[in-house]
Amino acid sequence: MEALKIGWIGLGNMGNPMVQNLLKAGFEVVVFNRTKDKEKELIALGATSGASPQEMLQTCDMVITMLSNDAAVKEIFESENGLLSQDNPDKLIINMSTVSPETSRYLATICAARHLHFIDAPVSGSVKPAQDGTLVILVGATDEDYLLAKPVFNVLGKVSIPVGGPGKASSAKLAINYLLGLNLQGLAETIIFAEKSGVRKEDMLSIINEGACGNGITNIKANSILNDNYPAAFPLKHLVKDLRLAKEAGLDSPLIHPLYDSYEAAQKEGFGDEDVMAIITSLRNK
Ligand code: NAP
Numbered sequence: 001m002e003a004l005k006i007g008w009i010g011l012g013n014m015g016n017p018m019v020q021n022l023l024k025a026g027f028e029v030v031v032f033n034r035t036k037d038k039e040k041e042l043i044a045l046g047a048t049s050g051a052s053p054q055e056m057l058q059t060c061d062m063v064i065t066m067l068s069n070d071a072a073v074k075e076i077f078e079s080e081n082g083l084l085s086q087d088n089p090d091k092l093i094i095n096m097s098t099v100s101p102e103t104s105r106y107l108a109t110i111c112a113a114r115h116l117h118f119i120d121a122p123v124s125g126s127v128k129p130a131q132d133g134t135l136v137i138l139v140g141a142t143d144e145d146y147l148l149a150k151p152v153f154n155v156l157g158k159v160s161i162p163v164g165g166p167g168k169a170s171s172a173k174l175a176i177n178y179l180l181g182l183n184l185q186g187l188a189e190t191i192i193f194a195e196k197s198g199v200r201k202e203d204m205l206s207i208i209n210e211g212a213c214g215n216g217i218t219n220i221k222a223n224s225i226l227n228d229n230y231p232a233a234f235p236l237k238h239l240v241k242d243l244r245l246a247k248e249a250g251l252d253s254p255l256i257h258p259l260y261d262s263y264e265a266a267q268k269e270g271f272g273d274e275d276v277m278a279i280i281t282s283l284r285n286k
């Protein structure tokens with residue numbers, strides 16, 4: 001069977017390693033990035049450069065978008081030379097960026113009107129899982145479209161989990177990132193409280209991670225807290241965006257509002273481009 005030809009739009013921190021994995025797996029990949037310089041590394045690895053999103057949809061079996069936010073995704077779909085600027089019926093578009101469920105439903109509707117198939121497939125995991133091909137991929141798709149995308153998801157992630165029709169995966173993504181925000185805020189507050197009571201952070205991290213309160217993310221973030229250094233694995237600004245989207249999508253629980261305010265304050269203090277765990281530095285300064 002001939003390998004699928006994939007168009008990939010968005011070569012940021014996540015898109016670049018995801019494309020590298022597709023190339024390693026033998027897929028033909030056409031790449032497109034607003035800042036053209038970021039295409040060079042992937043072209044050296046065997047990708048080709050797409051002239052425009054529209055042309056890519058015409059010449060590829062499917063096009064995948066991995067862009068910052070709702071506005072960027074809508075622009076790539078709807079602008080002049082965008083994905084929908086000409087008819088390319090029966091093609092598949094997969095948006096893997098984190099956007100609002102409302103935007104995903106909108107994209108599904110405008111794609112259906114043009115006889116295009118649409119999947120929302122945001123990912124849980126950051127740059128390291130993207131490099132290792134171990135992302136958790138949340139899938140909003142019809143059963144038929146999911147089968148078409150599965151060979152690609154198998155390369156990018158350790159698992160793909162269908163959660164319903166288009167739009168549903170974006171809701172699931174906002175829910176899991178709410179839990180991420182709660183976990184890291186809780187971890188930061190716990191360490192600071194322990195330190196103020198004279199307990200060393202080394203000891204407190206061992207108590208958390210050796211016991212029932214430890215989990216994947218408290219383990220992953222332990223080293224950055226020990227070294228007090230927070231290079232972005234998942235930038236704090238992305239979590240602020242995701243918590244805002246969760247609020248806009250109707251999350252009105254007791255903790256969402258103070259949680260959002262806490263991360264938003266950290267972003268305003270200049271921690272937006274640092275890792276989300278930098279919330280601990282913001283809280284220490286208070
Ligand atoms: P990023 O490094 O900031 O890259 C964003 C990409 O979007 C770049 O290719 C950028 O192009 C492009 N872009 C932004 N605005 C655009 C516009 N108006 N038109 C065309 N292209 C535009 O982001 P990332 O970390 O790869 O994240 C991508 C998505 O995955 C986000 O939705 C994020 O929430 C989600 N996500 C991220 C992580 C993570 O750990 N980073 C984890 C899970 C999910 P330029 O190069 O020209 O700026």
